[in-house]
Amino acid sequence: MLINCPYCGPRDLSEFTYRGDANRTRPADTSTDQAAWNAYVYERVNTAGDHPEYWQHSGGCRSHILVMRSTLTHEIASVSLARGQKKASARRQQKKRPARRRQEDRT
Amino acid sequence: MVEPLSPLETDWKPGHYGHVANGAGVTLSQTQPGSIVQAAAFAGEEKTLIAALKDATGLALPDGAGAGVINGARAAFGIAPGRFLLVDQAEGLADTLSSAVQADTGTLTDLSHGRTAIRVAGTSAQWVLAKLFAIDFALTAFPVANGCSTAHHDIFAHIQRTGETQFDLYVFRSFARSFWKSLCHASEDVGYQVK
Numbered sequence: 001m002l003i004n005c006p007y008c009g010p011r012d013l014s015e016f017t018y019r020g021d022a023n024r025t026r027p028a029d030t031s032t033d034q035a036a037w038n039a040y041v042y043e044r045v046n047t048a049g050d051h052p053e054y055w056q057h058s059g060g061c062r063s064h065i066l067v068m069r070s071t072l073t074h075e076i077a078s079v080s081l082a083r084g085q086k087k088a089s090a091r092r093q094q095k096k097r098p099a100r101r102r103q104e105d106r107t
Numbered sequence: 108m109v110e111p112l113s114p115l116e117t118d119w120k121p122g123h124y125g126h127v128a129n130g131a132g133v134t135l136s137q138t139q140p141g142s143i144v145q146a147a148a149f150a151g152e153e154k155t156l157i158a159a160l161k162d163a164t165g166l167a168l169p170d171g172a173g174a175g176v177i178n179g180a181r182a183a184f185g186i187a188p189g190r191f192l193l194v195d196q197a198e199g200l201a202d203t204l205s206s207a208v209q210a211d212t213g214t215l216t217d218l219s220h221g222r223t224a225i226r227v228a229g230t231s232a233q234w235v236l237a238k239l240f241a242i243d244f245a246l247t248a249f250p251v252a253n254g255c256s257t258a259h260h261d262i263f264a265h266i267q268r269t270g271e272t273q274f275d276l277y278v279f280r281s282f283a284r285s286f287w288k289s290l291c292h293a294s295e296d297v298g299y300q301v302k
Contacts, residue, residue, distance in 0.1 A: 007173075017259055060258070061187035
């Protein structure tokens, strides 16, 4: 599978790291809403078809990108830099790290 | 300054190797630059950073992904959105840049001792590199002075084309000897000269 990195151009899948489903909405950091956190951490729409997802070009320019990939055919409909996305999702990207720490504390 | 030592040391053996009956297809050498610096712009400050780099080094980075410039002993190219790798044969480039780039424009990282620069030159350079990297090395797709960021089995590499048949590779110092060995193996069928 080739992913057309917006900066580097078409590159082999082995240069990329999957960074998760982009359908999710992260609750506010201060949120104590268990249902919202449960939905964010565990619930997936399990799309059969075009699926928005985050990838990182970890073996290249290291940019985070938003990829629309068909889960049926692996066909990629669009790729864009994650940093250019609307503010809410950009904030989600930046604040990913503290969230992971919190999950580790719990286990 | 601390004397930079090559990490290739014991595996660095000048001579001719492999299938050299018709001459060496590639020449492998180290460029041993005195300075390697990464410059990264904060969001929206890319043009300011490019202008500051030009003022300080005379290297005018063209627009475009991976675009680069070579000017005598100095070279620079884009490695990621808003990030550039600058190389100088002389030491002290990081000091020059740190006074030229404002703190709110971007950041500078001195990688002079962190990267090893390997030059692959010769008529078969493209062929040898194509074995290691899934990159289109054709001159039309990868013009002279352009650069790219890629990896060979998780060994990260920045590559700049410094001539029609010449490429400069920047690899992590700690992986350089291992990478060097696979580069030598890849060069055997065309014959290579280490110098």
